[in-house]
Structures are given as C-alpha cells and as structure tokens.
Amino acid sequence: MSDSTLQFPGQTGFYKGKVRDVYSIEDKWLVMVVSNRISAFDVVLPRPIPYKGQVLNQIAEIMLEATKDIVPNWVKAVPTPNATVGIKCETFPVEMVVRGNLTGHAWRTYKSGLRTLCGVTLPEGLKENDFFPTPIITPTTKAHEGHDVDISREEIIAQGIVSKEEYEQLEKYTLAIFERGRQLAAERGLILVDTKYEFGKVDGKIIVIDEIHTPDSSRYFYAEGFEEKQKAGEQQKQLSKEFVREWLMENGFQGKDGQQVPVMTDEFVTSVSERYIELFEKITGRTFVKEDVSEEEAKAKIVATLQAL
Known part of the structure; x- marks a missing residue:
C-alpha cells in the first residue's frame, strides 16, 4: 500500500501524523493507516521503511486483543495489514x-x-x-x-x-x-x-x-x-527503534536547526526493515508474513469494512 492520501465515502476529517494517517468517517468511525514513514527526533526521515506499518499495526492488534479483558478498546476490524478501523471517541x-x-x-x-x-x-x-x-x-x-x-x-x-x-x-x-x-x-x-x-x-x-x-x-x-x-x-x-536514533547521532544528526538528515542508503533502509520484522517476531512469538496490498485493494477492503459496521 502506497503512502498517498486516500478518500472514503462519508469522510468528515483527516489528520496526517508523523507515522499515522487518521480518517474520520461520519464522526462515528476512524480509519487509522499506519504508514511506512519513520520519525526520529521529531523529524520524519526522507525514506519509508518497507513493512514497518504492517509490523506496528499487527503488534498493536495482537496486544489490544490480549488486553481487552482488562479494558475495552477502539478496534472494530483490521481489514488490511497496516490499517485498523475502530470507534471514534472523545x-x-x-x-x-x-x-x-x-x-x-x-x-x-x-x-x-x-x-x-x-x-x-x-x-x-x-x-x-x-x-x-x-x-x-x-x-x-x-x-x-x-x-x-x-x-x-x-x-x-x-x-x-x-x-x-x-x-x-x-x-x-x-x-x-x-x-x-x-x-x-x-x-x-x-x-x-x-x-x-x-x-x-x-x-x-x-x-x-x-x-x-x-x-x-x-x-x-x-x-x-x-x-x-x-x-x-x-x-x-x-529492543526498540533506538538503533535508528543511534545511527542518526553517529552520522551527526539530532534534529537540531541546520542539521541535515544523513543519506539513507538502500542497505540501511533494508536493515531497518529487517530489524522491525525481528521486533515483531520477538515481541509476538509469531512468524512475520510480508503482505503487499495495492492501494486500490486496500481501499476496497476498508470501504467494505465500514459498510458492514
């Protein structure tokens, strides 16, 4: 799924965060798309990390499911690997x-x-x-x-x-x-x-x-x-994304004025993606399955989920 902005029937609001894109639907539901963007030192880095959005979205899905007996949560469905549909609330x-x-x-x-x-x-x-x-x-x-x-x-x-x-x-x-x-x-x-x-x-x-x-x-x-x-x-x-911050500091970047984000090579981007997949498998105990979903397919699944609510 690409990193472009989507549009949904009944959409009443949109918020683009550093990593997440959040769509309000009829002021009743939220669609949260976890992108492959990565931020550090309050800066969104120039290159996306493959499968990062899927890793974060699916860890959250597993952990929210594992704690819903303690307190209910906002999730209604996870129609695509990096998107969750749930309740909009105060x-x-x-x-x-x-x-x-x-x-x-x-x-x-x-x-x-x-x-x-x-x-x-x-x-x-x-x-x-x-x-x-x-x-x-x-x-x-x-x-x-x-x-x-x-x-x-x-x-x-x-x-x-x-x-x-x-x-x-x-x-x-x-x-x-x-x-x-x-x-x-x-x-x-x-x-x-x-x-x-x-x-x-x-x-x-x-x-x-x-x-x-x-x-x-x-x-x-x-x-x-x-x-x-x-x-x-x-x-x-x-076991965290601290290794990304450490790499940036080693290359002279801490998000301060005048500092340039170091060049993220293909090798570095691949290594970060692999580390995130390791994080998923270590935290959840499950094997990570890479899922590539086109924007059209993802939007269709999300729309179908909203219509079923």
Whole structure:
C-alpha cells in the first residue's frame, strides 16, 4: 500500500501524523493507516521503511486483543495489514506514561539530582535501568505540535483536564495493562521497561485507543543478562527503534536547526526493515508474513469494512 492520501465515502476529517494517517468517517468511525514513514527526533526521515506499518499495526492488534479483558478498546476490524478501523471517541488530553525502570527521561531527571518526576517521588540510591519498587505513572499533556509536556496527577485534576474519578480509573487501567504487558514480555524473554497508553470515552465508557506495546511506543530490554549488566554498570540490550536514533547521532544528526538528515542508503533502509520484522517476531512469538496490498485493494477492503459496521 502506497503512502498517498486516500478518500472514503462519508469522510468528515483527516489528520496526517508523523507515522499515522487518521480518517474520520461520519464522526462515528476512524480509519487509522499506519504508514511506512519513520520519525526520529521529531523529524520524519526522507525514506519509508518497507513493512514497518504492517509490523506496528499487527503488534498493536495482537496486544489490544490480549488486553481487552482488562479494558475495552477502539478496534472494530483490521481489514488490511497496516490499517485498523475502530470507534471514534472523545479522547482524554493526557498520555499515561508508565515506567517500570529508571530509564530514558526518568533517568536524565534523576541524574540531574531531582527526585520528583510528574509529582512522583523517586527513591534514593537507584542506578540507571534499575527497577522501581513498583511501576510509576508520569503523565504528559498531549501536544498537537512539538513535544508533550510533563504534568502531575494533582495538576491534571486541579486544572480540570480530567476529573478525579476518571483519572483514578485511568491509573487503574494503566497499571493493569502494563502488568499484562510485562507478563507477555516475560514469556518472550523480554522486560517491558516503559510505555504509554491513550484513552478515550464513548457512551460514558472508557476505552483504550491508538496502539499499545509496539516498539515505537514502548521500550523493551532483553531479560537474559539483565542482572549481570546492572551489576557491571553496562548498558542494557534494548529492543526498540533506538538503533535508528543511534545511527542518526553517529552520522551527526539530532534534529537540531541546520542539521541535515544523513543519506539513507538502500542497505540501511533494508536493515531497518529487517530489524522491525525481528521486533515483531520477538515481541509476538509469531512468524512475520510480508503482505503487499495495492492501494486500490486496500481501499476496497476498508470501504467494505465500514459498510458492514
């Protein structure tokens, strides 16, 4: 399926994100097409990655199915490898970021000497990548442009961004889904380190929206050798798209003004595609089957799915 914009009967809105194209249909349904575009440092890189959209869409499908007994989700059907059709709902303007380990933004905050993140007190004496005694939630407000902004649960409730009752429910769902994600990861020899969830509300009911537990929204470590690396002060082996950011930094690009995206050779593009397929197989335990669907065929399947709703 190509990366061009589609048009559907009853279409009432369209949003083009860095990776996803989202179509509103009759203000009741959403069609989310996960493209092969890839972004890093808030920049969409110049070349698409074959099968990346299929990888992300199908991991999300599998993970949403595996957690729907905890909280219902937005998905109605997955008519093509990289497209999902689901419920359009009122979205909560916060992302529920949940962390099991002191990594990434949390570690940078901790290393600077601060012991509070998003209103959460961090314990003393931790090293990078150590487990927290219990997972913590460090929410952000959703930004339409630029970076999301850290915020505390107290600020969210005080500012009326989310009601106290609903926020507490979001916290419960977040921790329960994360625990399920950690269980699923452990079965695959992985540690689900941190991730984010987005929620919406339809007919007064809270549902999970977007994607969950994909390598674009989550960080995974390999469980094997984790303790040994921690004791030795070594970096953990990651399963995420971090390798793309590392390649860009090695080639002098961090998304800063005046920097040019390095040339993405055919060999590099192929290697990234292969890494994403490895991610799929490691996270899901399933064999990845490459599916090439033409734009016409994809549109016909999506339209047929919408008509059946």
